[in-house]
Amino acid sequence: MSGAGVKRGRPPAFDRTTALTAATRLFWEHGYEATSVGELTRAMGIKPGSLYAAFGDKKSLFKEVVHTYGRSPVGAFIGTALEEEPTAHGAFRRILCEAAAVYPDPSHPAGCLTISAATNVTVQDAEVAAFLRDLRNANLAAFETRLTTAQQQGELPAAANPRALAAYFAAVIQGMSQRARDGATTMELTETAELALDAWPQAQD
Amino acid sequence: MSGAGVKRGRPPAFDRTTALTAATRLFWEHGYEATSVGELTRAMGIKPGSLYAAFGDKKSLFKEVVHTYGRSPVGAFIGTALEEEPTAHGAFRRILCEAAAVYPDPSHPAGCLTISAATNVTVQDAEVAAFLRDLRNANLAAFETRLTTAQQQGELPAAANPRALAAYFAAVIQGMSQRARDGATTMELTETAELALDAWPQAQD
DNA sequence: TTAATTATAGAGCGATCACTCAAGAACGTG
DNA sequence: CACGTTCTTGAGTGATCGCTCTATAATTAA
Structure with a gap:
């Protein structure tokens, strides 16, 4: 195996946890469907491409939000x-x-x-x-x-x-x-x- | 004044109360925003033009639904x-x-x-x-x-x-x-x- | 019959939806 | 330096959103 912990390529410009917290606030306030991906990217400070690369689609992001919320x-x-x-x-x-x-x-x-x-x-x-x-x-x-x-x-x-x-x-x-x-x-x-x-x-x- | 109760022009082809009941079921089940005008017209059996002529916009229709519901x-x-x-x-x-x-x-x-x-x-x-x-x-x-x-x-x-x-x-x-x-x-x-x-x-x- | 009025059907408007893609920038490794 | 890899950017996808418009059908009044 190659080194498991070695980071290669351009590093992410945003903090994943911080972005997830911003998404949580929006979903918490307005709910799943009334929160648009455009609002999410704006609040998270990232572009759609980065969101989909980091969290999958909107539904996956929401489930991750709920999961994290349930452990807070x-x-x-x-x-x-x-x-x-x-x-x-x-x-x-x-x-x-x-x-x-x-x-x-x-x-x-x-x-x-x-x-x-x-x-x-x-x-x-x-x-x-x-x-x-x-x-x-x-x-x-x-x-x-x-x-x-x-x-x-x-x-x-x-x-x-x-x-x-x-x-x-x-x-x-x-x-x-x-x-x-x-x-x-x-x-x-x-x-x-x-x-x-x-x-x-x-x-x- | 001209006759107040006289109906002129082409008569409506749908029953207003029945259409309102169909809209009520949809709003009741899915809520305001998750119910689209397309779903409403299909369930009410009318075309968008008829809906907007009879009930105003989507928001007015919803308020009329709530009002009627509150009196049922x-x-x-x-x-x-x-x-x-x-x-x-x-x-x-x-x-x-x-x-x-x-x-x-x-x-x-x-x-x-x-x-x-x-x-x-x-x-x-x-x-x-x-x-x-x-x-x-x-x-x-x-x-x-x-x-x-x-x-x-x-x-x-x-x-x-x-x-x-x-x-x-x-x-x-x-x-x-x-x-x-x-x-x-x-x-x-x-x-x-x-x-x-x-x-x-x-x-x- | 003709005119006026109202409702219909169906196409289509701009805006927004969730989502994708190509090009380039930023990193570690040779 | 060049190379491979990963992330960012910004334009742009087809689909659907609420809503409107036009042409036509159906009715009453003159």
Whole structure:
């Protein structure tokens, strides 16, 4: 083999991560189809040829954006809380409170990219919508798994319904993302989070 | 004046209401920008010239669709429940249960048109997104008004927060619409509705 | 019948879409 | 230096976008 780490040819004039961040902001704000390649190249500071050489086509760029977003602090806080918190109640309390803090944060577009970036798509881009829908439904399944475990460990009463609770919290979180895009503040969303937690099952006595 | 009700010239070959219904289904399913004029004319059974003569431009057609939708049973059930139910608790219980029944109904596209038809728009169509956002926020204000009245009439305890409750139910409903578009069934959404109602303030004793 | 009016069908407008290509510039290696 | 390789540039591809125009068909009024 020839040297694996040797760089040959003209070096790229742009930072790949920086360009990806610019693309993320656009897709986050306007969604997949409402963001044109022309807007992307302008925001990323590169020409179409460079974009297609570095990221493939528009769909591949979007998937890479979603993948990177899901591994960023803003995009991964749900999975992190599910893993780190010792109790399911603590995990969902933390998820809701962090969503209230993160979704309206003015340092990035409002709401969750995964929830809102492919709501309106043409027939020929249905695959992109399905891609995000699968991510959301996988998240729902993770909620249910965490709640089922909590019930088996005795944290949740036997009468509780882990699947229904998971769907409920998924709906609340998706609604909070929508409300943030409509202008809701962290204060309002925190109140929403607190009310949402009132639905947590209480042990029957 | 000449006769006001007299029809002159060639009569239209299509039914305006039927055409509007076809346009509604498309906008409901794919949203404003992801629905092309070509798809609209094909579904409505008319040519571009007829569409523009009868409805103005694409934006005017969309606004008429939203207006008509808001006056249909499917689009008006929230306002109807707020008016008809004697208690605020009864109103929100009915709203949530009807949302669970209506949003996944296979006789029309899933979810609520007002919630999801203009999530992803280009910069030049920001006005359309603002149009629906204003409708959603007006709905939120109606929730708050209804809850404030309930508190003044003693239905809600003094410690309750009408604004926070309104925002909470708005988020839940928007989340239920999203979940319906992701495949949630009436059964699942009914469970979500029941859990959501657990947050209703209880009188302190 | 003739004129006035309105709706139709179908071609086609400029602009923008995602995307590609050819030419040249910037690098490491001989 | 020349060579191979990679990246940048800028023009330009066909397709589709929202929308308009013209010619003609269908109706009522005179």
